Amino acid sequence: MSRDSQRDDPYDVAVIGAGVVGCAIARELARCEVSAVVLERSGDVGNGTSKANTAILHTGFDCVPGSLESSLVSRGYHLLGAYAEATGIAIERTGGILVAWDEEQQAALASLREKAEKNGYNETQILSATEVRDREPNLGEGVRGGLAVPGESIICPWSTVLAYALEAATAGVTFLFNTEVTAVARDGELHVLTTNQGEVRSRWLINAAGLFSSDVDGLCDHDDFKVTPRRGELVVFDKLARDLITSIILPVPTQRTKGVLVAPTVYGNVLLGPTADDVDDPFATATTEEGIARLFAAGAKVVPRLIDEEVTAMYAGLRAATQFQDYQIRAHAGEAYVCVGGIRSTGLTASMAIAEHVAGLLRAEGLERTVRTPAPAIPDMAALGEQQLRRYLDEAAIDRDPEYGQIICHCERVTRGEIRDACAGALGARDLGALRRRTRAMNGRCQGFYCGAQVVALLSELSGRSPAALTGLGS
Ligand SMILES: Cc1cc2nc3c(=O)[nH]c(=O)nc-3n(C[C@H](O)[C@H](O)[C@H](O)COP(=O)(O)OP(=O)(O)OC[C@H]3O[C@@H](n4cnc5c(N)ncnc54)[C@H](O)[C@@H]3O)c2cc1C
Numbered sequence: 001m002s003r004d005s006q007r008d009d010p011y012d013v014a015v016i017g018a019g020v021v022g023c024a025i026a027r028e029l030a031r032c033e034v035s036a037v038v039l040e041r042s043g044d045v046g047n048g049t050s051k052a053n054t055a056i057l058h059t060g061f062d063c064v065p066g067s068l069e070s071s072l073v074s075r076g077y078h079l080l081g082a083y084a085e086a087t088g089i090a091i092e093r094t095g096g097i098l099v100a101w102d103e104e105q106q107a108a109l110a111s112l113r114e115k116a117e118k119n120g121y122n123e124t125q126i127l128s129a130t131e132v133r134d135r136e137p138n139l140g141e142g143v144r145g146g147l148a149v150p151g152e153s154i155i156c157p158w159s160t161v162l163a164y165a166l167e168a169a170t171a172g173v174t175f176l177f178n179t180e181v182t183a184v185a186r187d188g189e190l191h192v193l194t195t196n197q198g199e200v201r202s203r204w205l206i207n208a209a210g211l212f213s214s215d216v217d218g219l220c221d222h223d224d225f226k227v228t229p230r231r232g233e234l235v236v237f238d239k240l241a242r243d244l245i246t247s248i249i250l251p252v253p254t255q256r257t258k259g260v261l262v263a264p265t266v267y268g269n270v271l272l273g274p275t276a277d278d279v280d281d282p283f284a285t286a287t288t289e290e291g292i293a294r295l296f297a298a299g300a301k302v303v304p305r306l307i308d309e310e311v312t313a314m315y316a317g318l319r320a321a322t323q324f325q326d327y328q329i330r331a332h333a334g335e336a337y338v339c340v341g342g343i344r345s346t347g348l349t350a351s352m353a354i355a356e357h358v359a360g361l362l363r364a365e366g367l368e369r370t371v372r373t374p375a376p377a378i379p380d381m382a383a384l385g386e387q388q389l390r391r392y393l394d395e396a397a398i399d400r401d402p403e404y405g406q407i408i409c410h411c412e413r414v415t416r417g418e419i420r421d422a423c424a425g426a427l428g429a430r431d432l433g434a435l436r437r438r439t440r441a442m443n444g445r446c447q448g449f450y451c452g453a454q455v456v457a458l459l460s461e462l463s464g465r466s467p468a469a470l471t472g473l474g475s
Contacts, residue, residue: 010190011037011174012367014202016181016216018042020050020157020351021343022208023164028355030171030376032369037200038165038173039193041180044434045427046161048210050348051437052285052317054234054274055265057081057091058349059151062253065118067326068357073346074120076353080160081153083352086378089159090266090385096152096248097132099143101301105252106144112252113147123150138244140304152248156266157348158437159381164351165427171376175427176200181209184219191336204336204367206358211282211320213328213341220337225328227342229282229318232274233291235299238445241270241309249302258345260298262306267412267440268386269312272299278321287314312445319344329354331361338362382418384440391415408458409451411444416458423462430463432456432470 013029015022018040029036042048057080060073084091100106109126116124125148132146133139169175176197183194184205191205209216214227242264251259263271275291292314300307321344322328328342338361340354347354363369383390391397391404392413398405403417422429422438429435432442432455441455442448448455460467467473 009035010201010203011035012202013037013204013206013362014039014191014193014200015206015208016193017048017208017210018045018165018175018177019048019208019210020046020161020164020348021210021340021354022206023161023168024351024355025206025208025340025358026168026173027164028352028359030168030173031372033372034367034369036168036173037202038168038175039179039181039195039200040175040177043177043431044429045165045175046158046437047433049317049320050157050161050210052315053157053348054232054261054263054271055154055157055348056248056263057153057155058346059116059121059149060119060346060349061116061121061124061149062112062258063119063346064325065115068329069327069346069350070119072327072350072353072357075356076350077151079352079356080155080349083163084155084160087163088381088383088388089163090156090383090388091153092264092266092385092387093151093153094247094264095148095150096250097127097136098147098149098250098252099132099139099302100145100252101142102144108252109145109147116149121149121151124148125150136245136247136249138303138305139249140301142301149250152250154248154264154266155348156384159384160348160351162427162438163379163381166379167376169427170379171372181216181219184216189336204362205338207337207339207341209341210343211318213320213339214322217339217341220335220339222332222339224330224339225322225324225342227320227322229279229284230321230344231277231279231284231291231316231318233287233295233316234271234273234314235292235295235311236265236313236315237270237272237306238310238312239268241306242268244303244306244309245270260295262299262303266385266387267443270306270309272306274317279318282318285316285318287316291316310445313443313447327354329357329361331365333365336365382421382438391418408454409439409441409444411446411451412440414439414441419455419458420462423459428463429459430465432459435459
């Protein structure tokens with residue numbers, strides 16, 4: 001049993017899941033005088049669906065009007081946009097263009113514009129084929145027109161989760177990693193959570209378990225929805241492809257999915273994806289030959305030259321799709337339990353608004369909250385974006401601390417000083433995945449072939465874990 005979970009006093013609130021949703025909720029809770037704990041099965045924050053998405057900050061123009069998702073995405077868009085500016089999370093306001101490739105899609109543009117307005121987004125603009133081509137000269141043949149969505153943006157998903165968690169942890173929220181909740185019981189007013197690390201007690205319980213949100217709902221004796229993982233595979237193209245597009249190139253969406261897009265990333269790459277395939281296994285995050293072939297076929301039509309570019313990586317993420325079109329967020333009256341499930345394709349964007357909404361539900365159900373003064377400090381995030389002043393270029397930082405001048409990962413230009421910083425503190429990186437998400441080290445075109453040994457040695461030195469434990473090689 002870990003030291004923290006042995007605490008005698010119950011927590012006011014326990015949050016199950018340290019994805020972008022659970023961490024946003026933890027951050028929101030930390031703004032008030034409540035004691036909170038986040039229980040996470042894996043070894044890091046943002047290690048589930050939140051690490052493998054398309055990284056778009058959506059305006060919500062194509063949500064289902066009147067849905068909870070629509071209102072939370074619209075609000076979350078503004079909240080997270082402002083938070084990113086305040087904390088240094090990389091964000092680029094590239095805008096997006098929804099491209100019509102046939103007559104039917106062209107005819108749909110006007111209704112998509114109306115839908116955007118019903119969702120409170122009034123800045124779309126219908127473009128002729130020539131206007132689309134002027135903006136995006138590398139598109140394939142057959143463009144019929146487009147809908148410009150100037151607010152669509154790209155953001156760093158990894159720093160977003162980490163920023164929420166750091167802000168929460170600094171204000172006193174406890175994070176328990178490698179802690180899986182396996183049973184939930186009641187003891188009077190308290191929830192008693194059985195975990196593989198011992199028991200945790202809390203007055204309130206929030207289920208932010210992502211793909212497992214319906215399982216956790218089941219542990220709480222509810223059966224309101226069922227998550228079916230919907231796999232999205234993506235291809236990351238090399239930075240040399242970045243100049244092929246200036247904005248996010250979107251397809252005309254269907255009922256089921258937003259479709260395959262071509263988007264820049266804040267790290268200077270180009271993404272192609274995602275697919276949308278229902279799977280049974282909530283751990284099926286491997287890419288498939290068939291899925292990648294479908295992406296290449298779609299990409300060849302949209303930006304033909306992209307297909308000749310070098311591929312840096314491929315990955316897949318699983319959306320927590322349910323039988324419903326909307327998020328499954330509800331407070332169970334009298335049970336001190338809030339379920340935050342079914343947060344499928346827009347949870348990164350909506351995260352701060354979801355957290356605000358959940359805080360409102362908790363208040364309505366009787367959780368008293370006194371605003372913490374002073375307010376928790378806003379974290380200052382590492383500059384991971386290509387448009388930001390990266391450490392290796394920051395002369396003042398290098399003068400202050402020469403380790404910012406020592407590049408370890410040459411593909412992504414990550415310095416020794418950044419790796420050191422990423423390993424520091426209670427939420428410091430303890431494995432290679434966590435380090436990659438905090439620094440970009442080993443994420444470049446060589447995928448760690450050249451720098452891997454040095455990165456592992458450094459992480460081993462800083463984390464106290466053996467190279468064998470970090471790589472899973474040898475003993
Ligand atoms: C392919 C793809 C593309 C996407 N693109 C975008 C996009 O461009 N923009 C956007 O806004 N959104 C996008 N999304 C959606 C977004 O990524 C998700 O909505 C969001 O990450 C969900 O976060 P979460 O915290 O609910 O889930 P998760 O990140 O999965 O977090 C849930 C956590 O709960 C933990 N957990 C589960 N069960 C237990 C248990 N019993 N005990 C302890 N811990 C537990 C898990 O380990 C996990 O870490 C995309 C998703 C996918 C898959």
